[in-house]
Amino acid sequence: MNDVTRHDAPQAPADREQEVETLLPPVDIFEDGNALHLIADMPGVTRESLHIEVDNNVLSLEGEVRLEMPEGLTAIYAEVRAQRYARRFTLSHEIDAEAIQARIDNGVVELVLPRKETHRRRRIEVKAA
Amino acid sequence: MFGDLRRFDTGRTQGLDWFRQWMDEMLPEAGAADIRSVPRGSFPMINVGRTDDAVRVYVFAAGLSAEELEVSLQDNVLTVSGRRGPDAAPEAAAARTDFRLERFRGEFSRSLALPDGLDVERAEARFRDGVCEVLLPKREELKPRRIAIQAA
Numbered sequence: 354m355n356d357v358t359r360h361d362a363p364q365a366p367a368d369r370e371q372e373v374e375t376l377l378p379p380v381d382i383f384e385d386g387n388a389l390h391l392i393a394d395m396p397g398v399t400r401e402s403l404h405i406e407v408d409n410n411v412l413s414l415e416g417e418v419r420l421e422m423p424e425g426l427t428a429i430y431a432e433v434r435a436q437r438y439a440r441r442f443t444l445s446h447e448i449d450a451e452a453i454q455a456r457i458d459n460g461v462v463e464l465v466l467p468r469k470e471t472h473r474r475r476r477i478e479v480k481a482a
Numbered sequence: 483m484f485g486d487l488r489r490f491d492t493g494r495t496q497g498l499d500w501f502r503q504w505m506d507e508m509l510p511e512a513g514a515a516d517i518r519s520v521p522r523g524s525f526p527m528i529n530v531g532r533t534d535d536a537v538r539v540y541v542f543a544a545g546l547s548a549e550e551l552e553v554s555l556q557d558n559v560l561t562v563s564g565r566r567g568p569d570a571a572p573e574a575a576a577a578r579t580d581f582r583l584e585r586f587r588g589e590f591s592r593s594l595a596l597p598d599g600l601d602v603e604r605a606e607a608r609f610r611d612g613v614c615e616v617l618l619p620k621r622e623e624l625k626p627r628r629i630a631i632q633a634a
Contacts, residue, residue: 379585379586380582380584381584381585382580383578383579383580383581384581385574386577390578392585394544394585394586394612395612396542396544396611396612396613397611397612397613398611399611420615421610422531422538423538424533425534426533426538427532427533428529428532429530429532429597430529430530431530432527432528432529432542433527433529433540459544459545459546459611460542460611461545
């Protein structure tokens with residue numbers, strides 16, 4: 354009987370503890386001319402704690418909230434209840450993953466995802482006959 | 483860092499917000515809500531913490547500069563207000579195709595009642611990486627103090 358309970362004791366609670374809660378940053382995505390633009394609000398994230406990656410056509414945006422907090426701070430009220438932001442997007446094939454540019458300013462991440470040269474819009478001259 | 487904040491579990495985390503909002507619309511809450519309560523995910527989000535000698539308010543206002551965010555205190559009520567405008571000029575905005583517009587824009591104002599006994603005169607505010615930290619020191623008489631026990 355003791356054996357049974359021991360075997361049944363799932364290890365799930367320990368795993369669940371490790372699962373880090375993440376925040377979903379709000380984003381604006383728009384396209385103009387030759388590039389897609391992505392703007393995300395990630396307050397508290399620094400240049401060092403921001404990770405942007407493209408793997409297998411999936412763009413992932415992750416950042417850790419780095420706040421200077423004194424020792425012994427206890428919460429009275431909290432709306433932001435995790436310290437990591439994460440969001441992923443699938444890219445379409447015409448995005449040039451090599452040429453993606455990113456910058457972070459005041460907690461706002463701005464990504465420029467240019468289209469590949471071959472997929473850019475081009476104007477066709479109409480010649481007079 | 484925010485781990486112990488979770489014990490004040492008054493609602494869902496932000497990631498589930500859209501679902502919760504949708505559910506709230508479908509099935510309006512039977513219970514009464516505070517008349518001044520704001521829906522979760524309002525801009526800017528606010529955390530409040532306390533140490534032995536001060537109360538610290540963290541305002542998560544990405545994309546705002548120190549000049550654009552106004553922090554004021556009156557009758558122990560802290561108000562943060564400001565405006566986050568569109569990030570592009572109107573003519574540039576007209577030439578683009580928007581796919582998602584989730585970020586807050588426009589004017590905002592949020593108020594928060596603070597605990598008693600703070601020294602408002604010595605309040606300080608700092609802005610870093612889109613987070614404004616307001617430090618409100620406690621008045622001297624409210625700080626915890628150790629009482630020496632004398633031998634009889």
